[in-house]
Amino acid sequence: MAIALLLHLLAATLWVGGMFFALWILRPAALPLPLAERVGLWTRVLERFMVIVWGVVITLPATGYWMIFMGFGGMQGVGGHIRLMEGMGWIMIAIFLILYFRSFRPMQRMARELLIPETGLYIEKIRQYVRINLILGLVTISTAGAGRYW
Ligand code: HEM
Known part of the structure; x- marks a missing residue:
């Protein structure tokens, strides 16, 4: 149990922390860069982060x-806050899969063909999905952690 919870917490921390860093720290810091450099930076950043997120969603x-x-002896042994976390977790994973296959993969194709504005459009779509997942992730961590006291 201890090892499973530890891995679970590390995975949640890497995912939500990584999304927070990307949106709140890296994005404003990268905004002054010229478009081509910014797009190159985000392509490399997202390619590295996606590997981590695949590990997390498994x-x-x-x-x-x-x-x-x-x-806990099966689903009947768990409280409402864990069921809520389970539901939120699957929604977050579904959003990640949509983001990955509908925006990240096309973004990579555009970047390989050096179509910079098109790559930038897909990066913007990814940002919108990540914003939703960051909000869901913060809510999930809060309810998961504090839920047992409700
Ligand atoms: C299929 C999805 C998920 C399942 C089945 C699941 C299940 C669980 C279970 C059984 C625990 C142990 C609860 C306890 O010891 O009382 C737990 C803890 C936790 N989970 Fe999840 N979880 C899922 C997704 C997520 C997601 C997406 C996040 C956050 C982004 C998350 C964050 C946490 C946190 C922070 C804890 C520690 C709560 C605590 O013990 O204080 N989980 N989860």
Whole structure:
């Protein structure tokens, strides 16, 4: 249980922390760069971050359901805050998959063809998905952590 919870917490921290850093720190800091440099920077940043997020979207449900079935005796043994987290988790994962296949992959194709404004448009779409997932992630962490005291 301890190892599963530890991996679960690390995965949630990397995902939500990474999205927070991207939107609130890196984005404003990168805005003054010329478009071509900014697009290049974001392409490299997103390619590295996506690898981490794939690990996260496998680790979170795997460790979560491990805890539920091995530690809490199945779904009937868990509180409402865990069911809420489960639901929010799947919504976040679905948004990530849409983002990945509908925006990130085309972004990579545009970047390979050196179509800078088109790449930038896909980066902007990714930003909108990430903004939604950041809000959901912060709400999920808050309800997951404080939910047991409700
Ligand atoms: C399929 C998705 C998920 C499942 C099945 C799941 C399940 C669980 C379970 C069983 C626990 C242990 C609760 C306890 O010890 O009382 C837990 C803890 C936690 N989960 Fe998830 N989770 C999922 C997704 C997420 C997501 C997406 C996040 C955040 C982005 C998240 C954040 C947390 C946090 C912060 C805790 C620690 C709560 C605490 O013990 O104080 N989980 N999760």
